[in-house]
Amino acid sequence: MIYKESMSLMEKLEILADAAKYDVACTSSGTDRKGDGSGIGNSITPGICHSFSGDGRCISLLKVLYTNECVFDCKYCANRASNDVVRTSFTPEEISRLTIEFYRRNYIEGLFLSSGVKDSPDATMEELIRSAEILRNQYHFQGYIHLKAIPGASPELICRAGYLADRMSVNLELPTAEGLKKLAPHKSRQTILRPMKQIQTVCEENKRELTVYRHAPEFVPAGQSTQMIIGAVGESDFQIVSTAEALYRKFSLKRVFYSAFVAVNEDKALPVLPQGPPLLREHRLYQADWLLRFYGFRAEELLSEEHPNFNLFLDPKCDWAISHLQYFPVEINKADYRTLLRVPGIGEKSARRIVGARRYHSLDFPELKKIGVVLKRAVYFITCNGRQMYPIKLEEDYIVRNIMESGRMPFSSSEVTYRQLSLFDDDKMIVDRNEVL
């Protein structure tokens, strides 16, 4: 291991921000807190993005590791014990001063503090808590703080951290228990799920307490989140989505994040991805995640053992609709909110607007366009007052072909009535992922 004495704050920041970049959750949402005038900061429910990095991800929080020293040896991690990298640590004073100075200049919404495991999980957790305490108690900082619960830290420490943070997270790391055993030998499902359960339990107790005593201290008001690595151990999308669903149901998580596997280490246990990280797959998983959380879908509706992976060419909602044509077309002026939500091209907002607007008068296609419905996808699945926009066949082949030629409305230009020969000449356009990658 390389240690370097007396590093400047700038050098430390470069190393520890670089080491934290694979953590996905950079959201600052979920807390609504007005500043009370005594210190600095506030927080709004939708969160605020302050910048976007070169990979198009939002920069909202000062996302750093407390230290990149680590006794664990997780195979996928750049900071694993067996890697030969420069190691360094912040002090709680440095972290809190940096956060405040960045916050005053309106660079960030708050702090996201994660860490490698230095000495022991408890010792590391203490340091994280110390940093948050300085921010909250000395600077009276009322902005956002996201703390990682270090797997293996004692319940008392997790509890103390929870009263300082807005959000906490424990990373599930891999969607399957076997995968975890293979790639993260020092972690186990149990050390990950135990703090998760604890945070959930205390959170629920705290909510009940808050209804009685309005000024009781809040415990993790923005809820907890987790993340898993996608594409490192050959798991199927069905396994991932089912795991995510279970986490939402049983642990009342606010968010599950998916992180396409980036090969930072060479290791025989890790896959080689010459095409780069599986970004499209990650995108499809996020789309499915939204379907679970906001659109009333269940995992087994979207995928099954026989059909375990998402279609890379169609978004999960379109894919679902095309294989369930018996539910369509949907009549815009009569269907209830939940049915509208299931139509491709109609999102949460447009469904709500449709329900509101049709109380004034019946809707036709031009109004739907104004409301924000994406007609190029929705047009195959809806009728307005019993009429379709164009005479459209409710037929799998026909719809897939038209939707895939992105942006084209039926009957808008040269109408192709024959079926075009293509590389992916399969009825449902399911392509074995191994062939694509």
Place this chain on the structure above:
Amino acid sequence: MGYEKKILVCENSIEGIFSAVYDGWHWENKGISVKIAAEEPEYPELFADRVDITSDSEKAVKVARTVRRKLGEQVYEAVCYAAVSIHPDKGTAVFYLLRKALGGKRCDRHVLEALADPAVSLVSSLRIKVWHEIHRFYGFVRFRQMAGGILASVIRPENDILEFLGIHFSNRFPNENWMIYDEGREKILVHEKEGECCVYVQKVLNKNAGGFLEEPDEYEEMWRAFCSCIAIKERTDLKLQKQFVPLKFRSNMLEFYE
């Protein structure tokens, strides 16, 4: 009965538009069609009387109070956001939305849902546009520390959103001296620490005010370093980045300086 039309030319501000709404109400009751122009019309219109409206805070307050009480905060917010946008027909749209909601002794708190109405549809799309811009600037304002710990920032927003930023930032930084300068409109928002969190909006007299910012400090260097370290190079996607931070916002964001 003949067709009559009046064009009310008012000051380009919430107060100006509300004053015009107040005056226009009587004429519309008499069957005269009303148009509100917050900017000097490019061409005089045929068959229309031009009326110049002087901003009157008493009238504006009355309109604001009525809207808030009868239609609720949500409609009030939508109307205010629409009124500060740069759309030339905003005044007329606000007027006819309020006519639809309150005209003829009606009181329709759900008027924003009637999206098939052109006035409602324009106001609600302006509301979204302006809210998006406000929300973007919540994040994109960059303060530079000047002598005495004063924080200063320069922005160039499309819509006139400075006052709305004031509400957010005075809650966020109650114990700091800070100011935000709107380059395009030459207006400045000043917040003084301690005591009341006051927000002044005034025309800046010195035209060179844009040059008031001092030299960068160490934290600016660290922020730039942080922004480049936090990107995963295997995932580089500059197009996506441009979608979220269009180039027009970058001139005042130090992490994008070359």
